[in-house]
Amino acid sequence: MTGTLKHFSANNQEAHRHDIDSVVSKRALREIYLKGFEMAVKEGRATSIMTTYGAVNGIWTAGLYDQNTRILRDEWGFEGIVMTDWWAKVNFREDESANRQNTAAMVRSQNDLYMVVDRPDLNSFEDNTMASLEEGVVTRGELLRSARNICSFILKSPAMERLLGIHDGSVEVLGFEDETNQQDTFELDYQHLENGEHVDLSGIDTSTGNTHVFAISVDQTGTYDITLTARSNAGEWAQMPVTLFANNIPGATFTFNGTDGEWVTQTKEVFFLNQHNYLQLYFALSGLEVKDVSFTLADEFSMKNG
Known part of the structure; x- marks a missing residue:
């Protein structure tokens, strides 16, 4: 179990960080902005990642499928959870404005958790998840995929092991096995x-x-x-x-x-x-x-x- 890695990715400034669109070549992304995350996933066995407020090449990272599924999970083998930054905006496409209610785009990208929502049972944030499910924009399988990621994360956590009485509270330090x-x-x-x-x-x-x-x-x-x-x-x-x-x-x-x-x-x-x-x-x-x-x-x- 690790802390949450952030912010994924190309998050290099604080000014206007909710609206910044980082236009970056594929090579620069791979060699500079993604490399540290790749090492943390493959070598550090990271289990939790937070996306950025802003966009990479026109798509806000909370809904960036190429980043959150194709690279992170399919290429690097990440099996943990991905969450948004607090009240981040999301969009599907470059030609579409981003907003905080577009959780359908988040689900499609395999970003599992939207942070933070008060009374999700009442949809107090007025997100578009259920409406998009009814319209076929997102599928039940995509929702179940994120639910599986969340449940797997919880079941593998020391908190769950302590609850079940099978964890003694000790901490493993990676890289110091000698x-x-x-x-x-x-x-x-x-x-x-x-x-x-x-x-x-x-x-x-x-x-x-x-x-x-x-x-x-x-x-x-x-x-x-x-x-x-x-x-x-x-x-x-x-x-x-x-x-x-x-x-x-x-x-x-x-x-x-x-x-x-x-x-x-x-x-x-x-x-x-x-x-x-x-x-x-x-x-x-x-x-x-x-x-x-x-x-x-x-x-x-x-x-x-x-």
């Missing part, structure tokens, strides 16, 4: 560092999905400049992100390109509230060799000025 990640922090030896000292990382496993765990102690709490030294023989367009978790909280992400085998450095700021710190380096993609990481105090923190 037993090393579960290591008790008290089993680690804390390496005390003077200001500016480094931790040797040569020879550690940087393969895709691996996490390197270590612990340090420092004399002062505060903001530290953390410098990671690495190299790669990959091409210049390669991207190899490394995320530093400080005391189980994401602190910074270093993204390296290919370096032609030359050592390069990247520096990020991370705040240490504690003098003793449990650290993890998570390697999202292989191809990187790391040398060391240094910690230099940039801004001291004390209770007096904190």
Whole structure:
């Protein structure tokens, strides 16, 4: 179970977001605006997605069949639910104005939930779902399809499992299956560092999905400049992100390109509230060799000025 991904898709501005029509080529959509959602669905196993207020190439995304069914479900294999943004507008075609009552277009696109409706049993919002069903604009099967998506989502949720007494309340963290990640922090030896000292990382496993765990102690709490030294023989367009978790909280992400085998450095700021710190380096993609990481105090923190 995940949070709800939003806003799907090409949602890049707040001004006039209810009315904006993002005119985007198919290639740009695929390579830029849809790619993150595709990764979240395929790799993150997302189960809930929210469409935008606006349109993509003339059709408001709440009713965009190509996006919500053909790409999301048919191509990516998404099996969760899709919902609108709060009181979003919908249309069927580019030459048709969008409005908040056109829920028939939403159903046709396999956008399952309209948010938010008061007293749906009385149709207080005066949407066109039932009228469109009677006119044959939408079918009973299309309504059942969305009902199935919603019911399946609920039945697979931890809330349902807790209700049935088959879930213990634990949470699965994706991407950290290695037993090393579960290591008790008290089993680690804390390496005390003077200001500016480094931790040797040569020879550690940087393969895709691996996490390197270590612990340090420092004399002062505060903001530290953390410098990671690495190299790669990959091409210049390669991207190899490394995320530093400080005391189980994401602190910074270093993204390296290919370096032609030359050592390069990247520096990020991370705040240490504690003098003793449990650290993890998570390697999202292989191809990187790391040398060391240094910690230099940039801004001291004390209770007096904190």
